[in-house]
Amino acid sequence: MFEIKGLSVNYGGIEAVRDISFSVEEGSIVTLIGANGAGKSTTLRTIAGLVKPRSGKITFMGEDITGKDPAFIVGKGITLVPEGRRIFPDLTVYENLRIGAYLRKDRIDDDIEWVFSLFPRLRERSWQYGGTLSGGEQQMLAVGRALMSRPKLMMMDEPSLGLAPLVVRDIFSIIRTIRDKGVTILLVEQNANMALQTADMAYVMETGSITLSGKGRDLIADDSVRKAYLGK
Amino acid sequence: MAGFFHQNLSYFLSGISVGGQYALIAIGYTMVYGILRLINFAHGDVFMCAGLVMVYLSASLPFAVSVPLVLVFTVALGFLIERVAYKPLRSAPRMSVMISAIGVSYLLQNAALYFTGGLAKVYPEIPFLSRSVVIWDASTRVVTLVTPFLTVILVVLLTLLIKHTKIGMAMRAVSRDFETSQLMGIKINRVISITFMIGSFLAAVASLLYFTNYASVTPTSGSMPGLKAFVAAVFGGIGSIPGAVIGAFIIGICENIIKGGATIFGIPGSGWTTFSDAFTFAFLIVILVVKPTGLFGEKAVDKV
Numbered sequence: 001m002f003e004i005k006g007l008s009v010n011y012g013g014i015e016a017v018r019d020i021s022f023s024v025e026e027g028s029i030v031t032l033i034g035a036n037g038a039g040k041s042t043t044l045r046t047i048a049g050l051v052k053p054r055s056g057k058i059t060f061m062g063e064d065i066t067g068k069d070p071a072f073i074v075g076k077g078i079t080l081v082p083e084g085r086r087i088f089p090d091l092t093v094y095e096n097l098r099i100g101a102y103l104r105k106d107r108i109d110d111d112i113e114w115v116f117s118l119f120p121r122l123r124e125r126s127w128q129y130g131g132t133l134s135g136g137e138q139q140m141l142a143v144g145r146a147l148m149s150r151p152k153l154m155m156m157d158e159p160s161l162g163l164a165p166l167v168v169r170d171i172f173s174i175i176r177t178i179r180d181k182g183v184t185i186l187l188v189e190q191n192a193n194m195a196l197q198t199a200d201m202a203y204v205m206e207t208g209s210i211t212l213s214g215k216g217r218d219l220i221a222d223d224s225v226r227k228a229y230l231g232k
Numbered sequence: 233m234a235g236f237f238h239q240n241l242s243y244f245l246s247g248i249s250v251g252g253q254y255a256l257i258a259i260g261y262t263m264v265y266g267i268l269r270l271i272n273f274a275h276g277d278v279f280m281c282a283g284l285v286m287v288y289l290s291a292s293l294p295f296a297v298s299v300p301l302v303l304v305f306t307v308a309l310g311f312l313i314e315r316v317a318y319k320p321l322r323s324a325p326r327m328s329v330m331i332s333a334i335g336v337s338y339l340l341q342n343a344a345l346y347f348t349g350g351l352a353k354v355y356p357e358i359p360f361l362s363r364s365v366v367i368w369d370a371s372t373r374v375v376t377l378v379t380p381f382l383t384v385i386l387v388v389l390l391t392l393l394i395k396h397t398k399i400g401m402a403m404r405a406v407s408r409d410f411e412t413s414q415l416m417g418i419k420i421n422r423v424i425s426i427t428f429m430i431g432s433f434l435a436a437v438a439s440l441l442y443f444t445n446y447a448s449v450t451p452t453s454g455s456m457p458g459l460k461a462f463v464a465a466v467f468g469g470i471g472s473i474p475g476a477v478i479g480a481f482i483i484g485i486c487e488n489i490i491k492g493g494a495t496i497f498g499i500p501g502s503g504w505t506t507f508s509d510a511f512t513f514a515f516l517i518v519i520l521v522v523k524p525t526g527l528f529g530e531k532a533v534d535k536v
Contacts, residue, residue, distance in 0.1 A: 050411060074417035086412040088405050099405055102398070103417035149417065 001026040001184060002078075002153055007056030009039075009046050016042040018208040019056070024153065024201075029175065029185040031195040031216065033229055034205035040188040041083055043205075044155045047186075048080040049073040060153070075103050077152035081159060085142040089131025093122055096130050096141055100148030108148065115144035118174060136167035143174065147183070154178065155186045160194060172198050192229035196220045204229070241368055243492030244485065249376040249445070251484025252383035256438035257461035258468070258476035259390065260310075260431025266471040267407040267427050269326060273333040274313055276458015277340035278432055282306040282439035283355065283449040284344055290356040299358075303436045310432025311425055319421060344451035352448040361444045375444045380481075382441070386434060387477050394473070403427060407471075456509070460487075463516045469526030478527060483512055 002024040009017040017039040024030045032040045045051045047058055049070040058066045065073055088096055097115055101108045116123035119140040125133060130141060139159055146154055156175070160168040172194050179185050189195035196202055199216035204225060212225065219225045257279055264272045285305050289298035317336045321329045361375040394400035406413045406423045413420055442457060443449055461476075464483050468475025490508045519526065 048415060050414065070414040071417040071419055074415065080415050082412060082415060086409060086415075088408050088412070090408060091401065091404060095401055099401055099416050099418075102402065145416075 001061055002186075003059045004043075004047075005057045005059075007043070007046065007058065008054045009042050009051060010054050011042045011051060015054075016208055017046070017053075020205070020208075020210045022203050022210060022213065024184060024186055026152075026184055027179065027182065028200040029179050029187060029198055030201045030203070031187040031189055031199035032203050032205055033189055033192045033195055035229075036190070037207075038205040039208040040205050041157055044080055044157050044186070044188055047073070047078065047155060071103065074149055077150070079146040079149050079151040079154050081142045081146045081154065081156040083157035083161065085135075085138045087130040087133070087138045087141050087145075089129060091130055092127055093130060093133070093141055094126040096145050097122075097148050100145035101150075103149065111148055111150065115147055118147075118177065119144055136163055136170070139163060139167070139171060140174075143171075143178075147178065151183055153184045153186060155188075157188050158190060159187070160189065160191045168194060192225070193220075196225075196230075240489060240492050242372060243488045245367075245372050245376050246445075247485035247488030248481065249379040249441075249484070250488060251481035252379040253438045253442045254457065254461045254464050254484050255383050255477040255480035256386065256434040256441075257457060258465040258480045259387070259473055260435050261462050262465040262468070262470055262473060262476040263403075263427050263431050265465070267403065267424060268318070268329070270318065270329050270333065271462070272431075273330070274317075274336035274340060275431065275435060276454035276456075276461070277337050277344075278306060278309055278313070278454070279435040279439050279442075279458060280344060280449065280451065280454025281309060281340055282432075282436040283443045283453060284348065284353060284451075286440065286443070287353040287355060287449055295356075295358055299440065302440070303433060306432045306436035306439075307429045310428040310435075314425055314428040319424075322421075341451045341454075348449075348451060350451070352450045355443040355447055355449055358440070358444055361441070373445070375441055379441045382437070383477070386437065387473070390430070390434075390473065399423070399426060460512050463512055466516060467519050467526055469529030472526070472528040475526055475528035483515070486515075487512060 004023070005021050007017055007020050008015065020043065032043065034040055042051060046053050049068055049072065052067050056066065057064060060076060060078060063076070065076060088099065091099065097112055098108065101111065116126075121137055122140055122144055125137065130138065133141060143156070143159070159171050159175070163171065168191065175185055175187065175198060187195055187199065196216045196219050202214060202216045202219045203210050204212040204219070212219065212222070214222070220230070257275065260275050261272060264270055264275070282302055282305070286298060286302045289301055293301070313336055317332045318329055321332055361373070361378065363374045364371060365374055365377065394403060402413065402418045402423050403426070405416065406418060406420050410420055460483060461480060464479035465476040466479075467483065468477070468479030487508045490511055491505050
């Protein structure tokens with residue numbers, strides 16, 4: 001459903017992504033793992049249209065979306081939950097969800113209900129400002145906001161960053177729930193252990209290139225992955 | 233107190249009126265700052281251009297046509313300035329955009345100088361606004377009474393737009409975070425254009441009210457009201473619309489009381505008249521020293 005071929009991206013004067021290729025099957029959870037600065041975030045930002053690639057091709061549902069602007073890409077059904085959550089602090093929780101559906105012209109009440117049923121905490125706090133939520137609640141709101149655009153592919157950049165282990169477990173169980181609802185997930189994580197356990201397919205990135213790929217479970221067992229990313 | 237108020241009624245009235253005019257200009261400064269973190273130095277000159285265009289248009293057209301045309305022209309001018317002088321510098325350092333704004337300011341002033349030949353142009357008497365009225369023994373013009381009401385109505389409408397419409401929500405989002413707004417599918421350039429257009433529209437309304445009282449327009453007519461509106465925006469906490477409005481009214485009223493008959497520190501009014509402008513800027517310095525964020529300056533509500 002989603003395919004990247006030979007993608008290279010320059011970012012901040014360096015070649016952050018070098019000639020990577022991978023694909024994402026519909027209905028799966030795919031993860032990119034790797035150390036800081038490996039180019040994972042840049043890859044996601046390029047897909048979302050925030051960064052223009054130097055070369056390569058990105059195809060989504062058979063359509064070339066390389067270098068298109070973010071509004072176009074959101075409209076096609078790809079959304080990014082950015083690193084650090086980036087909730088709008090002076091919009092209420094409810095408004096944060098509404099703005100996630102900015103491009104939609106149809107009724108969004110049912111979707112808001114759905115997000116509230118996934119994250120009951122958000123319903124309790126729907127009139128509070130986004131900036132007053134805790135880190136875990138903000139992450140829930142960021143995911144809920146992304147879902148409001150009715151994505152076919154949801155990309156998540158480090159959703160577990162800075163969250164308590166219990167909250168991280170919740171977030172990953174929510175990720176599976178969302179996948180079961182038919183949303184394909186592309187996940188970037190430094191928490192390799194959680195990511196590999198959850199993912200159907202995983203790619204390891206090192207200094208801008210993909211060096212290893214395989215099923216999530218197989219990579220957990222792989223010696224080099226265990227040494228480099230799982231600390232075993 | 234009641235005696236003081238009654239004695240200075242006409243100065244209070246003109247203070248509220250001038251305050252309303254400053255408020256309409258100040259909103260343009262504060263909204264643009266809120267979204268781009270840019271002090272739009274050309275804003276006062278956009279206001280002047282609106283006045284000048286009114287002079288030229290009303291020479292050959294009836295008011296019912298020239299007034300709407302002035303509004304349309306000013307909105308178009310605001311849009312154009314943003315597109316030509318600020319948009320290409322979107323990812324440049326803030327200082328570059330500011331210098332571009334100063335450039336636009338001089339460009340407009342000099343274009344006005346070229347067209348007017350440097351002569352003060354007589355502002356037309358808009359029949360309804362220029363009529364005299366007497367309230368409570370103070371003689372004044374209709375415009376003085378209309379201004380505060382019109383200002384309040386426009387501010388309420390603007391607040392409703394920002395709080396309750398989709399584009400208003402997008403404006404609040406963009407003013408916080410360009411990149412995440414883009415991820416929501418918001419076209420930030422469109423939102424920025426709309427912000428400039430709203431600011432210019434309000435400046436055009438202010439120009440109709442202001443120049444009716446001042447009777448003539450020169451190429452530098454925009455500098456002083458522009459600067460004072462800017463002080464009002466800083467006083468209210470730049471980025472905050474209610475702040476700018478309250479700041480503008482306070483400055484307008486203080487300035488006119490000083491100009492007027494009030495006896496301050498035992499010196500009768502006439503002794504202070506020359507200091508009314510100085511007051512505004514002394515006030516600015518005091519604000520910046522005592523409370524740099526102004527009355528309603530941005531509070532950080534971030535929590536991690």
